[in-house]
Amino acid sequence: xxxxxxxxxxxxxxxxxxxxxxxxxxxxxxxxxxxxxxxxxxxxxxxxxxxxxxxxxxxxxxxxxxxxxxxxxxxxxxxxxxxxxxxxxxxxxxxxxxxxxxxxxxxxxxxxxxxxxxxxxxxxxxxxxxxxxxxxxxxxxxxxxxxxxxxxxxxxxxxxxxxxxxxxxxxxxxxxxxxxxxxxxxxxxxxxxxxxxxxxxxxxxxxxxxxxxxxxxxxxxxxxxxxxxxxxxxxxxxxxxxxxxxxxxxxxxxxxxx
Amino acid sequence: xxxxxxxxxxxxxxxxxxxxxxxxxxxxxxxxxxxxxxxxxxxxxxxxxxxxxxxxxxxxxxxxxxxxxxxxxxxxxxxxxxxxxxxxxxxxxxxxxxxxxxxxxxxxxxxxxxxxxxxxxxxxxxxxxxxxxxxxxxxxxxxxxxxxxxxxxxxxxxxxxxxxxxxxxxxxxxxxxxxxxxxxxxxxxxxxxxxxxxxxxxxxxxxxxxxxxxxxxxxxxxxxxxxxxxxxxxxxxxxxxxxxxxxxxxxxxxxxxxxxxxxxxxxxxxxxxxxxxxxxxxxxxxxxxxxxxxxxxxxxxxxxxxxxxxxxxxxxxxxxxxxxxxxxxxxxxxxxxxxxxxxxxxxxxxxxxxxxxxxxxxxxxxxxxxxxxxxxxxxxxxxxxxxxxxxxxxxxxxxxxxxxxxxxxxxxxxxxx
Numbered sequence: 001x002x003x004x005x006x007x008x009x010x011x012x013x014x015x016x017x018x019x020x021x022x023x024x025x026x027x028x029x030x031x032x033x034x035x036x037x038x039x040x041x042x043x044x045x046x047x048x049x050x051x052x053x054x055x056x057x058x059x060x061x062x063x064x065x066x067x068x069x070x071x072x073x074x075x076x077x078x079x080x081x082x083x084x085x086x087x088x089x090x091x092x093x094x095x096x097x098x099x100x101x102x103x104x105x106x107x108x109x110x111x112x113x114x115x116x117x118x119x120x121x122x123x124x125x126x127x128x129x130x131x132x133x134x135x136x137x138x139x140x141x142x143x144x145x146x147x148x149x150x151x152x153x154x155x156x157x158x159x160x161x162x163x164x165x166x167x168x169x170x171x172x173x174x175x176x177x178x179x180x181x182x183x184x185x186x187x188x189x190x191x192x193x194x195x196x197x198x199x200x201x202x203x204x205x206x207x208x209x210x211x212x213x214x215x216x217x218x219x220x221x222x223x224x225x226x227x228x229x230x231x232x233x234x235x236x237x238x239x240x241x242x243x244x245x246x247x248x249x250x251x252x253x254x255x256x257x258x
Numbered sequence: 259x260x261x262x263x264x265x266x267x268x269x270x271x272x273x274x275x276x277x278x279x280x281x282x283x284x285x286x287x288x289x290x291x292x293x294x295x296x297x298x299x300x301x302x303x304x305x306x307x308x309x310x311x312x313x314x315x316x317x318x319x320x321x322x323x324x325x326x327x328x329x330x331x332x333x334x335x336x337x338x339x340x341x342x343x344x345x346x347x348x349x350x351x352x353x354x355x356x357x358x359x360x361x362x363x364x365x366x367x368x369x370x371x372x373x374x375x376x377x378x379x380x381x382x383x384x385x386x387x388x389x390x391x392x393x394x395x396x397x398x399x400x401x402x403x404x405x406x407x408x409x410x411x412x413x414x415x416x417x418x419x420x421x422x423x424x425x426x427x428x429x430x431x432x433x434x435x436x437x438x439x440x441x442x443x444x445x446x447x448x449x450x451x452x453x454x455x456x457x458x459x460x461x462x463x464x465x466x467x468x469x470x471x472x473x474x475x476x477x478x479x480x481x482x483x484x485x486x487x488x489x490x491x492x493x494x495x496x497x498x499x500x501x502x503x504x505x506x507x508x509x510x511x512x513x514x515x516x517x518x519x520x521x522x523x524x525x526x527x528x529x530x531x532x533x534x535x536x537x538x539x540x541x542x543x544x545x546x547x548x549x550x551x552x553x554x555x556x557x558x559x560x561x562x563x564x565x566x567x568x569x570x571x572x573x574x575x576x577x578x579x580x581x582x583x584x585x586x587x588x589x590x591x592x593x594x595x596x597x598x599x600x601x602x603x604x605x606x607x608x609x610x611x612x613x614x615x616x617x618x619x620x621x622x623x624x625x626x627x628x629x630x631x632x633x634x635x636x637x638x639x640x641x642x643x644x645x646x647x648x649x650x651x652x653x654x655x656x657x658x659x660x661x662x663x664x665x666x667x668x669x670x671x672x673x674x675x
Contacts, residue, residue: 013384014375021361021372097358099335099350100376167284252338255331256271 018108076117138217151236155243267342317470320480348427356417362406532640555653574633
């Protein structure tokens with residue numbers, strides 16, 4: 001495991017290149033540049049606010065903020081996964097002809113999405129101030145939650161990208177699963193809307209805990225409980241470990257199956 | 259010290275029946291609990307054992323599909339063996355395909371950074387070598403152009419230049435040198451040679467047998483995934499020629515009876531192959547008076563007489579000879595066709611003379627190949643590859659000692675005074 005990490009670390013400059021290329025390609029040549037990546041959550045914000053606050057009339061205080069605190073981390077997760085699922089297969093030429101730590105491929109996608117996620121705080125923080133949300137010490141929990149979510153995301157990215165090499169349906173399946181997962185996560189509604197008798201089942205979805213922890217510390221000025229932290233830590237690193245094992249196992253046959 | 263050690267390595271590929279093996283099949287397989295396989299197994303390598311010592315240059319030869327590239331990719335770490343073990347020490351740079359990982363929209367300079375980072379190098383290491391890489395590639399004036407404007411030769415130059423300047427301990431090269439122009443090829447070979455002298459390890463895969471012979475200390479011959487031999491370049495390459503010849507024959511003459519005695523290779527016959535419809539019985543080195551010579555001097559008249567016996571009438575045969583220096587340099591290789599000397603047919607006993615009026619080679623031991631082939635020079639009747647030796651000794655009348663040849667020539671001065 002340690003030597004593997006060292007080997008991945010050897011290719012840090014490759015990861016850096018892939019991330020910066022990804023960001024450059026994304027924003028180069030467009031007038032709005034980086035603001036495109038802010039525009040998407042903004043449009044979503046407007047659409048969902050209109051739909052849920054004014055049409056469906058969901059009764060949630062500060063709906064736009066309530067939505068953003070969950071939607072931004074969710075976008076980090078879902079776009080990381082939908083972009084990394086093809087990362088090995090799309091680089092067939094490299095995988096077949098050059099030796100390098102292939103972990104770098106999904107890893108760099110997650111990292112570039114992480115950077116974009118962090119940049120969206122540029123709109124989140126002013127929005128919090130605009131809605132006069134009380135901010136306090138619980139904000140300090142946010143970096144930790146982000147860390148655990150990143151571990152969780154990397155683990156899943158490892159799994160989907162390596163499975164996709166062997167089964168091309170994984171990509172399509174993932175699209176559907178992400179849709180389902182979106183609605184099963186309290187992004188546009190609070191978790192307590194779910195009937196009491198389904199709560200246990202509902203909370204098996206790890207994203208619920210992530211989203212609630214973000215909301216607690218950003219919106220409700222409430223420190224997540226120690227048990228939530230421990231749970232998030234375990235979820236993040238167990239998934240990362242499983243992902244790593246799956247990836248290492250399948251990695252051996254990448255070059256011939258791709 | 260073994261820098262690469264390969265023990266009992268086998269590699270199996272799966273050939274899927276369905277082009278898109280998908281979850282449906284996997285699920286069906288799981289539900290029905292049937293072990294129906296959706297693929298055939300194909301052994302690309304079987305039980306390979308190979309130890310490579312630091313500083314060695316190894317050539318891997320064999321036909322297409324013999325497993326050469328698979329072996330190289332296993333050494334590189336791109337493929338993993340299904341069986342056996344491989345251990346390696348040191349940094350590896352593999353040139354398996356030039357331009358793998360190039361980004362066509364980006365400039366040559368940007369691609370140097372990206373390509374070297376794929377090989378695992380840091381920005382600092384690349385910065386330190388950037389100028390050298392550009393200089394060696396000879397692409398200075400194009401380096402800031404997007405590489406989609408480059409020719410395939412230019413890709414090669416850039417790719418090779420990067421791989422060789424990142425200072426690996428082990429360099430793996432697969433066939434890529436075939437792309438470049440002659441000048442650049444020469445530059446690459448010189449660089450590889452310098453690499454060898456620095457005690458670095460090189461593994462070459464190539465169809466270009468003359469390069470392999472020149473460059474390598476050892477050659478490995480693969481056939482159908484098995485290692486047929488591992489030894490000095492001349493012997494292994496001759497064995498390869500022989501195998502190719504045998505296969506060719508099986509295709510061109512499908513109705514073969516029992517293999518005759520001649521077909522079983524004998525130890526001393528390893529450098530001889532051919533259909534033997536005409537056989538070369540012996541060769542002689544003769545002087546002007548047709549007396550056989552053991553040794554000859556530089557500048558001497560010499561006749562190489564090739565005695566043959568044709569079992570049946572052969573139309574348009576071509577006779578050839580070739581001289582090799584002791585270190586393997588191929589000096590010449592004339593044949594009757596290139597010399598426009600046409601022989602309508604041969605049958606029974608006979609001989610042909612290759613007459614050298616003034617032997618140009620400086621003293622030393624020389625190896626000679628003689629062969630009789632068909633008119634298209636594709637089919638060997640009898641080929642003796644470097645089977646004969648000629649000992650050339652010093653000629654007291656010739657004072658010129660520099661270099662490798664003595665050309666029969668003269669000086670003439672035109673000038674004042």
